[in-house]
Amino acid sequence: MVGIVIISHSLKAAEGIKEIAQQMGREVPIVAVGGTTDGDLGTEPLAIKEAIERVGEVDGVLLLVDLGSAVMNTQMAVEMLEDELQRRVVLCNAPILEGAVVAAVESAMGHTLDQVRRAAEGAAQMEKLL
Amino acid sequence: MKVDRDQVVAMIKEMAAVVAQNKEYLTDLDSAIGDGDHGINMDRGLRKVLEKLPPVADKDIGTIFKNVGMGLISAVGGAAGPLYGTFFLQFGKIAAGKEELTTSDIGAMLAAGLEGIKQRGKAVVGEKTMVDALEPAVEAFAAAADAGKELLACFQAAVAAAEAGKKATIPLVAKKGRAHYLGERSIGHQDPGATSSELLLRAMLKVLES
Amino acid sequence: MPEIVVEIKNKSGLHLRPAAEFVKKAGEFQADITLERDGKSVNAKSILHVQALGVRQGMTVKIRAEGEDAEEALAALEELVYNKFGEE
Numbered sequence: 001m002v003g004i005v006i007i008s009h010s011l012k013a014a015e016g017i018k019e020i021a022q023q024m025g026r027e028v029p030i031v032a033v034g035g036t037t038d039g040d041l042g043t044e045p046l047a048i049k050e051a052i053e054r055v056g057e058v059d060g061v062l063l064l065v066d067l068g069s070a071v072m073n074t075q076m077a078v079e080m081l082e083d084e085l086q087r088r089v090v091l092c093n094a095p096i097l098e099g100a101v102v103a104a105v106e107s108a109m110g111h112t113l114d115q116v117r118r119a120a121e122g123a124a125q126m127e128k129l130l
Numbered sequence: 131m132k133v134d135r136d137q138v139v140a141m142i143k144e145m146a147a148v149v150a151q152n153k154e155y156l157t158d159l160d161s162a163i164g165d166g167d168h169g170i171n172m173d174r175g176l177r178k179v180l181e182k183l184p185p186v187a188d189k190d191i192g193t194i195f196k197n198v199g200m201g202l203i204s205a206v207g208g209a210a211g212p213l214y215g216t217f218f219l220q221f222g223k224i225a226a227g228k229e230e231l232t233t234s235d236i237g238a239m240l241a242a243g244l245e246g247i248k249q250r251g252k253a254v255v256g257e258k259t260m261v262d263a264l265e266p267a268v269e270a271f272a273a274a275a276d277a278g279k280e281l282l283a284c285f286q287a288a289v290a291a292a293e294a295g296k297k298a299t300i301p302l303v304a305k306k307g308r309a310h311y312l313g314e315r316s317i318g319h320q321d322p323g324a325t326s327s328e329l330l331l332r333a334m335l336k337v338l339e340s
Numbered sequence: 341m342p343e344i345v346v347e348i349k350n351k352s353g354l355h356l357r358p359a360a361e362f363v364k365k366a367g368e369f370q371a372d373i374t375l376e377r378d379g380k381s382v383n384a385k386s387i388l389h390v391q392a393l394g395v396r397q398g399m400t401v402k403i404r405a406e407g408e409d410a411e412e413a414l415a416a417l418e419e420l421v422y423n424k425f426g427e428e
Contacts, residue, residue, distance in 0.1 A: 042207025069209035
């Protein structure tokens with residue numbers, strides 16, 4: 001199964017998105033991380049690294065980020081991971097909430113990391129208003 | 131002239147003091163074209179660096195700078211964290227195991243730090259970023275060193291170039307970070323990252339001059 | 341093309357968890373499956389599309405499947421809807 005880490009400038013936003021995505025499959029490991037150590041808005045590479053490590057035993061880990069500097073902080077976190085884990089982690093170019101929802105469903109369906117990533121990235125093109 | 135460990139420690143304290151004094155100024159610059167947190171973020175990062183300084187203050191200079199980099203990475207919260215964090219981690223690599231720094235050591239540290247920032251941020255000169263202050267500074271330092279100048283003169287040349295580079299960001303259109311969403315509206319504002327870069331270099335220079 | 345028409349009876353309709361259950365079940369089959377409401381048709385294996393369809397309690401939807409296991413897919417999805425996705 002593919003685990004998911006949700007990375008936002010706001011821990012509340014990350015936890016809220018996790019709550020929604022978790023509805024898609026209770027068994028999918030989802031970790032939320034965000035905010036600075038002293039409670040401001042922002043993201044920190046070390047906290048993100050620890051969040052990725054907290055996902056546990058999975059086939060791969062999909063990372064979803066909100067905006068701007070969260071991307072760079074996440075890239076740095078990935079570089080700091082042990083090689084073995086780093087190879088199974090991918091940063092996803094998807095809208096964070098829609099991407100998390102799609103990824104959770106895809107993960108619950110037992111798809112591979114690459115399949116889950118592609119499906120989540122497809123969320124960017126989806127019509128919300130039918 | 132060489133730089134010893136005590137001077138390095140003094141430089142770090144001076145950087146933290148200068149950023150604390152300019153917290154509002156950096157935040158105001160960032161409010162105009164970014165998300166208005168650069169001063170707050172840099173101050174938080176450097177306060178963390180100071181907190182972590184005492185246990186490494188008697189180690190080699192490489193360890194001290196590595197600690198600065200890790201402190202910034204862990205506490206800044208914005209893009210400046212990985213960028214300046216990488217800058218000082220590169221300083222730490224060049225200075226690893228050293229108890230004092232020569233002019234050529236410092237030239238190599240600045241060059242490696244700049245290269246790290248450029249790779250991390252994928253920025254080049256002219257995009258209204260910290261690279262606009264740092265790259266001219268690194269080049270000016272190298273040119274002065276090649277001309278056989280003393281360390282102090284090299285560093286003075288670097289800071290003068292950083293200041294010019296910082297001012298040169300005012301008419302630029304931002305190409306990176308949140309400011310780039312503003313496009314032409316970013317014209318007329320001095321880049322906060324270039325500004326903090328110049329402040330950090332100037333803080334280091336102040337210790338050399340004292 | 342085989343199709344069924346079912347009424348969504350569970351309380352929250354095809355919302356979050358039930359939608360996910362529907363999509364996951366559809367994903368178990370090779371057949372191309374579409375879900376249709378009021379003439380709007382979406383890929384039944386796409387959670388965002390199924391969510392966007394806004395199917396609420398009491399609505400009638402048409403499920404179409406095409407492919408070797410189409411009949412099995414429709415039977416499984418009908419059962420899921422009939423059992424109200426394990427909800428009220």
